[in-house]
Amino acid sequence: MRRVARTLQVVLYSCGPLFIALACALTVPLFVVLVYGEFNRGPETLEAFLLPAALSLFLGIFLHRVLRAQALNRLQSALICSVGWLGFSAIGALPFMIGIDSTYLDGFFEAMSGFTTTGITMFTGLDQMPRSILFWRALTQWVGGLGILTMFMLVVFRGGSPHKLFGAEGHKINVDRPVPGLANTIKVLFSIYAGFTCFIALALFALGMPLFDSICHSLTTLSTGGFSPHDASIEYYRLAGYPNYVWFDYVIILGMLMGGTSFVIHYRVLKGSWKAWFDNIEARYWWSFIGIFVALILFERFVRVAPLTHISATSLNFWRRLEEDFRLVLFQVVSILTTTGFGTRDINTPFFGEAARQFFLVMMVIGGCVGSTAGGIKVLRIAIMGKLIRREVYRLRVPPRAINSVIIDGELVDLDEIQRVGGLFFMWIVLLIFGGGVTEYLSHHNGYAALSGMFSALGNVGPCYIPVAEMGQLHPLIKVVYILGMLAGRLEILPVLLLFSPRAWRS
Numbered sequence: 001m002r003r004v005a006r007t008l009q010v011v012l013y014s015c016g017p018l019f020i021a022l023a024c025a026l027t028v029p030l031f032v033v034l035v036y037g038e039f040n041r042g043p044e045t046l047e048a049f050l051l052p053a054a055l056s057l058f059l060g061i062f063l064h065r066v067l068r069a070q071a072l073n074r075l076q077s078a079l080i081c082s083v084g085w086l087g088f089s090a091i092g093a094l095p096f097m098i099g100i101d102s103t104y105l106d107g108f109f110e111a112m113s114g115f116t117t118t119g120i121t122m123f124t125g126l127d128q129m130p131r132s133i134l135f136w137r138a139l140t141q142w143v144g145g146l147g148i149l150t151m152f153m154l155v156v157f158r159g160g161s162p163h164k165l166f167g168a169e170g171h172k173i174n175v176d177r178p179v180p181g182l183a184n185t186i187k188v189l190f191s192i193y194a195g196f197t198c199f200i201a202l203a204l205f206a207l208g209m210p211l212f213d214s215i216c217h218s219l220t221t222l223s224t225g226g227f228s229p230h231d232a233s234i235e236y237y238r239l240a241g242y243p244n245y246v247w248f249d250y251v252i253i254l255g256m257l258m259g260g261t262s263f264v265i266h267y268r269v270l271k272g273s274w275k276a277w278f279d280n281i282e283a284r285y286w287w288s289f290i291g292i293f294v295a296l297i298l299f300e301r302f303v304r305v306a307p308l309t310h311i312s313a314t315s316l317n318f319w320r321r322l323e324e325d326f327r328l329v330l331f332q333v334v335s336i337l338t339t340t341g342f343g344t345r346d347i348n349t350p351f352f353g354e355a356a357r358q359f360f361l362v363m364m365v366i367g368g369c370v371g372s373t374a375g376g377i378k379v380l381r382i383a384i385m386g387k388l389i390r391r392e393v394y395r396l397r398v399p400p401r402a403i404n405s406v407i408i409d410g411e412l413v414d415l416d417e418i419q420r421v422g423g424l425f426f427m428w429i430v431l432l433i434f435g436g437g438v439t440e441y442l443s444h445h446n447g448y449a450a451l452s453g454m455f456s457a458l459g460n461v462g463p464c465y466i467p468v469a470e471m472g473q474l475h476p477l478i479k480v481v482y483i484l485g486m487l488a489g490r491l492e493i494l495p496v497l498l499l500f501s502p503r504a505w506r507s
Contacts (some may be wrong), residue, residue, distance in 0.1 A: 003506040007076060009067050014080050016064030022088055023322025025056035025143055026095070029132040036131050036212075045130060048099030056091050064332045065160065085487055088115050094138055096123075099133045105479055106472060112483050114140025117357055117373060119226030119341035119462025120482065122472045126231050131212060138216040139153045139222055144490075145223025145259070145373040146193050148343050184485030189263050193373075194268070197222050200255040207251065209237070221255035224374045227342030228460040233343040234331075249327055251345055253334050260338030261335075280409050282380040286369055289379065292325075293333045293363060295398035297356045301325060304353045336363040339375040345464040357465070364459035365428065375460025377428060381421050384413060398407035427493045432459055435481050439466075442475040453478075457485035479501060 026049050028479045032038070037219065038045045072080070081400055092115060093107030102110070106122040114137055133169045201218035205211055213229055220227045230236035234252060237245040258266070265283060268276035278284055302325075328345050332352070335342045345351045365377010395404050406413040435454025439446055449465040456464035465476075487495040498504040 004502075006070075007079070007505050010070050010072060010076050011079050011083050012063050013067035013070070014076075015073065015084050016060045016067070017060075018084050018468055019056045019060030019063065019087065019091070021060075022091060023053045023060060023480055024135075025139060026056060027054035028139060029095070029136045032132040032135045032212075038132055038292060039129050041130060043100055045132060048095040049136070049360070051098065052091050052094040059091075074441055075498060078491075078498050079504065081491050082487065082499050083113070085115060085490065086331050091481075092136075095133060095136050099130060103371050105476055109479050109483055110137065111140060113462075114225065114227065115144035116460055116486040117141050117144050117223050117225040117339070117375065118460040118486045118489070119220075119229065120456060120459060120464070120471065120486070121462075121468060122389045122470070122479075124469055126229055129229075131229070131399070135212075135216060137227045138219040138225075138229070141223045141225025141227055142197065142219035145225065146189060146263075154477075188267060192263055192266050193222065196255070196258050200251065200258075203251045204248060207247045207351065208242060209244075209248055217252065218255070221252055221340065221342070222259045222373065224256060224259040224338045224340040224368065224372070224460075226335070231468075235344045237344075238344070243494050246327065249331050252342060256334050256338045256340045256342070259340065260334070260372050262369040263373035264371050265369070281383050282369055283381045285386075286379045289366060290333060291336060293337065293359055294330050295328050297333065297352070297359060298325065300353045300355045301329065303352075323387040332360075333363070335465070336461060337366065337374075338368045338372075339364070339455075339459055339461045343463060348467065356378075360463075361455050364455045364461045367459055377425065380408075381424070384418065385425065387413075388418060409474075424493060427497075428458065430448050431485060431488060431493070434472045435485050438481050439474075439478050442478050453482065457482040458489040460486060 021408055029049050033045055033049075089108055089112040092111035093104060093109075096102045096107035096110050097104050100123070102122070108123050109120075112118075113122075119141070123129070140208070189489065197218045200221055201214045204214040204217060209217070214226075216229050217234075219225075226233075228234065228236070231237055234249065237248050262282070265276045276283070278287070299498070328351070331342070331344050332347065334340075336347075347357065352360075366382055367378055368374025370378045370380040384406065387408065391404050391406055406418060432451065432454050435457065436447065436451035439445060439450035439453050443450065445453075445466055452464040453466050456462060484496065
């Protein structure tokens with residue numbers, strides 16, 4: 001018990017600065033309350049943020065002052081990741097509970113969906129909600145985009161411990177840091193992150209999107225989160241008759257691609273190395289996946305619907321329809337593959353055929369690039385598994401003693417890494433089956449829809465084949481399973497499994 005108590009003390013002490021940072025974040029929506037005069041809604045508007053902020057601040061100071069600092073080991077670093085996300089979500093749920101009278105479980109779900117940048121929502125009627133609550137939803141995703149723990153490391157950078165945390169939280173295999181030193185690396189990444197966020201907001205506002213919407217969408221686009229202040233997501237602007245809604249789509253496509261691409265590549269490109277877009281295997285797989293899925297879904301649509309059959313190729317309508325179909329398909333492919341989850345057409349609508357719906361499930365598993373804000377298994381791991389299959393086929397054709405290592409970008413992939421990729425992929429399958437089974441058993445949804453819910457949660461995607469209006473009516477146990485799935489997907493499963501390991505708590 002002493003060892004468990006010591007580990008718990010180390011973990012909670014290290015989480016102290018996290019809660020202090022969360023308290024600061026909880027005060028930001030108060031500016032929205034001031035700007036839009038939401039005092040008229042009642043005292044709960046202020047209480048929704050002041051009370052959680054006070055609680056978080058007290059908890060952070062208490063943990064940091066009362067408990068003692070100690071060196072972290074690898075297991076404790078991983079436990080901090082899981083406990084930090086759970087703690088953020090536990091307090092981040094309170095604004096929903098106080099501000100819009102949601103249940104605590106639904107608020108916790110929404111906060112976890114935000115901080116893990118998943119985007120599954122428990123709420124409808126977003127267009128009538130207080131803007132401060134909508135802004136808080138967007139802010140949770142922006143904070144979670146590059147990882148809560150990287151923000152924590154900027155606050156408490158000391159000794160060698162942050163390096164362990166970086167390895168535990170980071171979506172990476174062996175990604176080179178853009179600059180020497182972990183603190184400098186984080187500063188560079190967050191500078192790029194903040195700069196791209198401002199670019200997206202300014203571009204959308206310049207094109208005619210309302211300022212509040214521009215800010216919210218910039219926060220949830222680059223973080224590949226997908227929360228929107230409107231029930232209809234990005235399709236709202238077409239339905240509402242905004243003249244530049246087409247350009248909104250293209251700006252958001254660009255923003256999602258920024259979020260789903262490795263930030264190391266962004267850094268190299270900003271330094272003038274344009275070849276960084278294609279000079280590594282993950283980048284080549286990434287652009288190939290986008291092109292292949294767009295082509296396949298467009299082909300299915302043309303074969304199934306034949307939308308341009310009766311329109312002359314020389315007419316303006318022909319090119320308008322062609323552009324529209326291309327844009328809608330490209331938008332949804334990028335949205336799912338980057339695990340953002342925005343929509344200009346609901347993936348449940350007849351616009352997408354059965355083949356497209358299966359491709360979307362595959363994309364949810366693949367996800368974005370290592371070192372990006374996207375979820376999923378990651379493109380680099382898919383590339384490693386592809387190389388591994390090629391190696392096994394090659395071994396059947398050569399003598400047993402022949403050299404048959406897995407080489408990625410000219411470097412040998414360690415056996416430990418190959419085993420880690422295989423183990424991660426296996427756990428993905430186990431969790432997908434488990435989550436799909438629980439959903440089907442405790443709901444009226446068929447296996448296809450039930451499985452898609454866990455695909456979405458574990459891949460940190462958002463959309464699935466369960467209608468949004470029915471998500472809030474799911475059995476509480478299903479919601480708990482999805483919460484664990486979202487956390488497991490964000491932290492790449494292993495740190496979450498450690499929460500249930502008595503031996504880890506005795507480390």
